Amino acid sequence: MEETQFTPADYKSDQAVRWCPGCGDHAILNTLHKAMATLGVAPHNTAVISGIGCSSRLPYYMNTYGFHTIHGRAAAVATGYKVANPGMMVWQISGDGDGLAIGGNHFIHAVRRNVDINIILFNNKIYGLTKGQYSPTSARGFVSKSSPYGTVEDPFIPAELVFGARGNFFGRSIDVELATSQEVLVAAARHKGTSVVEILQNCVIFNNGIHNAITDRTIRAERTITLRHGEKMLFGANNERGLVRDGFLLKAVTVGEDGYTIDDVLVHDAHTQSNFLHQQLAMMDGLGDLPLALGVIRDVEAPTYEAGVSEQVEEVRAKKGFSTLRDMILAGDTWEVK
Amino acid sequence: MLENTNIKTLDKVVVRFSGDSGDGMQLAGNIFTNVSAGLGNQVSTFPDYPAEIRAPQGSLGGVSGFQVSVGKGVHTPGDSCDVLVSMNAAALKQNHRFLKPGGVIIVDIDSFRESDLKKAQYTTDNPFEELGIKAQIVEVPVTTMTKAALADSGLDNKSVLKCRNIFALGLVCWLFDRPLDAALRHLQKKFAKKPAVFEANAKVLQAGYDYGHNIHASVSTYRVETEDPKPGVYTDINGNTATAWGLIMASEKCGRPLFLGSYPITPATDILHELAKRKDLGVKACQMEDEIAGVCSAIGASFAGNLAVTSTSGPGLALKSEGIGLAVMAELPLVIIDVQRGGPSTGLPTKTEQTDLMQALYGRNGESPLAVVAPASPTDCFTMAFEACRIAVEHMTPVILLSDAFIGNGSSAWRVPEADEYPEIKTPNIPAEKLAGGNWHAYDRRDNLGRYWPIGGTEGAAHRLGGLEKDSVTGAISNNPVNHEKMVLLRREKIARIADDIPELELLGNADADTLLIGWGGTYGHLQSATEELNAAGKKVALAHFRYINPLPKNTGEILGRYKRIIVAELNTGMFADYLQCRYPDARIMRINKIQGQPFAVSELVDRVTKYMEED
Numbered sequence: 001m002e003e004t005q006f007t008p009a010d011y012k013s014d015q016a017v018r019w020c021p022g023c024g025d026h027a028i029l030n031t032l033h034k035a036m037a038t039l040g041v042a043p044h045n046t047a048v049i050s051g052i053g054c055s056s057r058l059p060y061y062m063n064t065y066g067f068h069t070i071h072g073r074a075a076a077v078a079t080g081y082k083v084a085n086p087g088m089m090v091w092q093i094s095g096d097g098d099g100l101a102i103g104g105n106h107f108i109h110a111v112r113r114n115v116d117i118n119i120i121l122f123n124n125k126i127y128g129l130t131k132g133q134y135s136p137t138s139a140r141g142f143v144s145k146s147s148p149y150g151t152v153e154d155p156f157i158p159a160e161l162v163f164g165a166r167g168n169f170f171g172r173s174i175d176v177e178l179a180t181s182q183e184v185l186v187a188a189a190r191h192k193g194t195s196v197v198e199i200l201q202n203c204v205i206f207n208n209g210i211h212n213a214i215t216d217r218t219i220r221a222e223r224t225i226t227l228r229h230g231e232k233m234l235f236g237a238n239n240e241r242g243l244v245r246d247g248f249l250l251k252a253v254t255v256g257e258d259g260y261t262i263d264d265v266l267v268h269d270a271h272t273q274s275n276f277l278h279q280q281l282a283m284m285d286g287l288g289d290l291p292l293a294l295g296v297i298r299d300v301e302a303p304t305y306e307a308g309v310s311e312q313v314e315e316v317r318a319k320k321g322f323s324t325l326r327d328m329i330l331a332g333d334t335w336e337v338k
Numbered sequence: 339m340l341e342n343t344n345i346k347t348l349d350k351v352v353v354r355f356s357g358d359s360g361d362g363m364q365l366a367g368n369i370f371t372n373v374s375a376g377l378g379n380q381v382s383t384f385p386d387y388p389a390e391i392r393a394p395q396g397s398l399g400g401v402s403g404f405q406v407s408v409g410k411g412v413h414t415p416g417d418s419c420d421v422l423v424s425m426n427a428a429a430l431k432q433n434h435r436f437l438k439p440g441g442v443i444i445v446d447i448d449s450f451r452e453s454d455l456k457k458a459q460y461t462t463d464n465p466f467e468e469l470g471i472k473a474q475i476v477e478v479p480v481t482t483m484t485k486a487a488l489a490d491s492g493l494d495n496k497s498v499l500k501c502r503n504i505f506a507l508g509l510v511c512w513l514f515d516r517p518l519d520a521a522l523r524h525l526q527k528k529f530a531k532k533p534a535v536f537e538a539n540a541k542v543l544q545a546g547y548d549y550g551h552n553i554h555a556s557v558s559t560y561r562v563e564t565e566d567p568k569p570g571v572y573t574d575i576n577g578n579t580a581t582a583w584g585l586i587m588a589s590e591k592c593g594r595p596l597f598l599g600s601y602p603i604t605p606a607t608d609i610l611h612e613l614a615k616r617k618d619l620g621v622k623a624c625q626m627e628d629e630i631a632g633v634c635s636a637i638g639a640s641f642a643g644n645l646a647v648t649s650t651s652g653p654g655l656a657l658k659s660e661g662i663g664l665a666v667m668a669e670l671p672l673v674i675i676d677v678q679r680g681g682p683s684t685g686l687p688t689k690t691e692q693t694d695l696m697q698a699l700y701g702r703n704g705e706s707p708l709a710v711v712a713p714a715s716p717t718d719c720f721t722m723a724f725e726a727c728r729i730a731v732e733h734m735t736p737v738i739l740l741s742d743a744f745i746g747n748g749s750s751a752w753r754v755p756e757a758d759e760y761p762e763i764k765t766p767n768i769p770a771e772k773l774a775g776g777n778w779h780a781y782d783r784r785d786n787l788g789r790y791w792p793i794g795g796t797e798g799a800a801h802r803l804g805g806l807e808k809d810s811v812t813g814a815i816s817n818n819p820v821n822h823e824k825m826v827l828l829r830r831e832k833i834a835r836i837a838d839d840i841p842e843l844e845l846l847g848n849a850d851a852d853t854l855l856i857g858w859g860g861t862y863g864h865l866q867s868a869t870e871e872l873n874a875a876g877k878k879v880a881l882a883h884f885r886y887i888n889p890l891p892k893n894t895g896e897i898l899g900r901y902k903r904i905i906v907a908e909l910n911t912g913m914f915a916d917y918l919q920c921r922y923p924d925a926r927i928m929r930i931n932k933i934q935g936q937p938f939a940v941s942e943l944v945d946r947v948t949k950y951m952e953e954d
Contacts, residue, residue: 013802015814015815042797043800044795044796044797044798044799045795047641047642047794049638052805059802059804060802060804060814060815062802063800064800065641065794065800065801065802066800066801066802066803066804067638067641067668067802067803067804068803068804068805068806069634069637069664069804069805070634070660070661070663070664070805073630073631073634073661076599076626076627076630076631076634076635076638077634077635077637077638077641078638079624079631079635079638080597080599080624080634080635080636080637080638080639080640080642080646081638081639081641081642081794082638082642083597083622083624083635083639084597084622084638084639084640084642084643084644084646085639085642085643085644085793085794085795087795088642088795105627105628105631106627106630106631109626109627109631309622309624310622312617313617313620316617316618317617317618317619317620319618320618322618322619324590324619324757325583325586325587325590325619326754326755326756326757328616328618328619329571329573329583329754330571330754332573333372333523333524333527333573333574334571334572334573334754335375335376335571335572335573336570336571337378337567337568337569337570337571337572337753338569
């Protein structure tokens with residue numbers, strides 16, 4: 001961890017954390033405290049804004065400015081906050097229901113506008129706070145209290161939505177992958193513009209083990225790949241596997257087999273403008289031949305919304321030179337009565 | 339030059355311009371209004387336009403109107419007009435009923451061809467006879483004359499025809515003896531970036547004026563009285579612009595930047611337009627993805643420390659209600675502007691009504707009281723927008739401003755206030771010593787029960803807000819039943835105490851009467867005129883007009899108690915009457931209601947009040 005004048009404890013509030021024992025949210029909270037200490041932005045220069053759901057309780061556990069708002073609207077509240085007070089570092093906490101169902105519209109528009117907020121999307125593929133209904137990220141056929149015979153609809157893949165909304169930063173981690181989570185959160189905060197970090201989170205009560213096919217310790221190294229800008233796309237317990245181009249698509253190979261050498265393995269470029277390869281990487285699901293991508297998948301600079309608003313204000317102010325409302329009115333169409 | 343004409347001298351006259359919604363009637367009307375105001379007339383306007391942007395040309399559904407009253411003692415745009423300008427057969431059909439007996443109709447006779455009559459669904463070939471019009475009709479070949487005036491202009495036919503409205507304006511200017519130089523200045527401004535279009539309009543304006551002069555022997559002309567207004571600088575302003583400017587004034591007086599989160603909706607969109615322009619005064623106006631994002635971005639901006647506003651109309655207010663509840667719970671200042679239109683649902687988007695009163699007062703889940711204010715006229719929108727902000731900031735609460743389509747679009751002359759005419763807003767910054775001592779809590783309250791309002795980034799003031807019930811002292815989440823009741827009552831009392839901080843209700847008209855006429859919001863002009871007419875006719879009536887709806891002025895009960903007969907007139911089925919009656923059960927309340935999407939007519943108010951007085 002980089003040294004700053006703050007420690008993780010500086011970001012913790014005095015409130016008792018009330019998530020279920022074993023909930024993935026605990027790990028994410030601790031990682032966020034650490035990421036904030038690494039970033040070194042003072043707690044009073046940080047705002048954490050959430051919607052509704054288990055994960056959205058998070059602001060109460062922060063010693064920063066915090067706002068637990070209403071269901072689905074965190075992105076809109078965070079957008080207003082950042083535009084009004086661009087000096088603050090703004091985080092948004094949403095679950096898959098809050099962010100992608102009731103809040104789907106605000107989510108895609110925040111991404112499209114590229115307002116400089118860091119969205120952490122806690123994806124547990126279930127509604128926990130209402131005790132177990134399927135969410136917009138639950139797989140087709142998923143059985144829950146509100147889908148006793150299985151769902152008959154396809155889920156969103158959060159990354160695909162982000163790219164559809166022309167997002168410039170997308171990263172992914174798993175609740176228990178503390179180091180990767182911290183690395184991705186720090187990168188998300190340093191990125192200017194909307195950053196979306198999807199964290200696969202385990203709901204121990206209503207959807208325990210939903211990510212196990214990928215995240216189980218025994219198979220995680222084979223089913224996931226952690227991407228880093230400028231590094232070879234290698235994975236596996238001994239980094240023996242790699243990703244190579246296969247026509248327009250990607251293919252997982254074993255280095256040294258079938259004629260593939262380390263030179264064939266792709267080098268990750270998170271900063272390239274085209275999102276073509278980023279999408280392919282983000283859409284790998286870890287369930288077939290291709291591993292699920294973790295780490296910073298896309299991180300591309302683009303103009304931010306709040307800076308655009310502020311710059312336009314400064315530009316027009318300088319041009320017109322009004323200092324008060326009265327100045328502005330008197331410069332318009334008026335007449336005088338003596 | 340008018341020696342041969344019949345000159346009528348009037349206190350005030352009403353002119354109604356009517357044509358296709360693409361004919362530029364609003365522009366012609368606006369310029370006539372501005373020119374008249376510049377001459378010292380009082381003005382009041384009423385744009386009456388269809389919801390369709392461009393209905394088929396010449397059809398009845400596409401008729402757009404603009405009515406203006408100019409002169410002395412002008413409180414309303416007038417029930418009916420002295421002069422009606424109709425640019426085509428459909429406009430005449432839709433508008434002739436607004437003409438006063440003995441009035442003048444000016445028509446573009448070129449737009450009364452057989453095909454025009456058919457489109458406007460006339461069944462005979464004499465539209466005037468068919469409509470039973472007995473007024474003086476001036477048949478002017480507006481289209482022909484406009485084309486002739488621009489024969490050498492080089493403009494294409496479509497551009498030439500777009501100048502027809504200005505020919506009519508020139509003619510009306512002649513009729514009312516308005517100098518053309520002022521009208522030219524407005525045109526120049528309007529077409530600053532299109533000099534060729536300006537030149538064409540200038541030529542056509544003069545042609546219209548000259549045409550009037552040449553036919554003057556056959557038409558009545560008018561001399562309109564002016565009023566001696568208070569000295570100062572004046573401008574013509576509509577209610578939506580006045581609202582936007584009142585917010586900016588409040589931002590200057592409270593020392594916090596202005597943020598608007600909004601979404602386009604008729605008839606409130608002009609507030610968004612105006613504030614988007616006012617980036618030149620530092621305003622951050624954001625067009626969000628929907629109504630909900632409009633209010634929620636404003637709530638975020640308020641938590642960040644900006645003076646935050648969202649603007650909408652009835653359907654949008656419905657969408658914002660959960661967000662407004664959050665602002666009630668978080669006790670953040672927020673101004674919600676509802677420019678009311680006809681409802682329910684999409685209703686009559688371009689027409690006026692006062693039917694959102696109950697929604698404003700009660701349209702949220704839980705016990706969620708907030709302040710409600712309502713401007714009385716286009717220019718009062720400035721004052722009440724300022725007041726909404728002042729109350730929101732000083733009392734740390736959401737405030738709903740109930741404007742309406744009539745005053746939002748209507749305009750009148752407004753004296754630009756001097757910098758010191760509006761008070762400083764006492765922004766509740768956390769006192770430095772309290773902050774330094776480290777004993778500040780988010781839910782600490784001042785005497786008026788409002789919280790403090792730190793700006794995000796203030797060291798020592800980091801705190802958490804949210805929609806969950808809070809402990810009354812620490813602001814931490816609390817499920818304690820007794821605490822919840824305490825907080826519900828506290829939030830209610832906080833709103834009630836605003837009554838200590840607003841002006842008392844004033845009585846107008848004849849305070850010694852037995853009858854008290856009551857109105858609220860945008861109907862003021864009509865009620866004021868009706869009260870004047872009734873008293874002039876020897877029917878003693880007092881008038882109390884409410885601009886502060888929740889809480890009510892402190893002396894409301896005392897005033898109601900003085901009158902034998904109370905008549906509440908409003909543009910709904912009786913919402914304010916019900917609201918008053920449940921607070922003051924002993925008051926004898928009668929009702930005058932109208933739900934036609936149109937403002938009251940002064941004459942109907944006079945008739946209905948008279949009837950109540952006679953029958954009682």
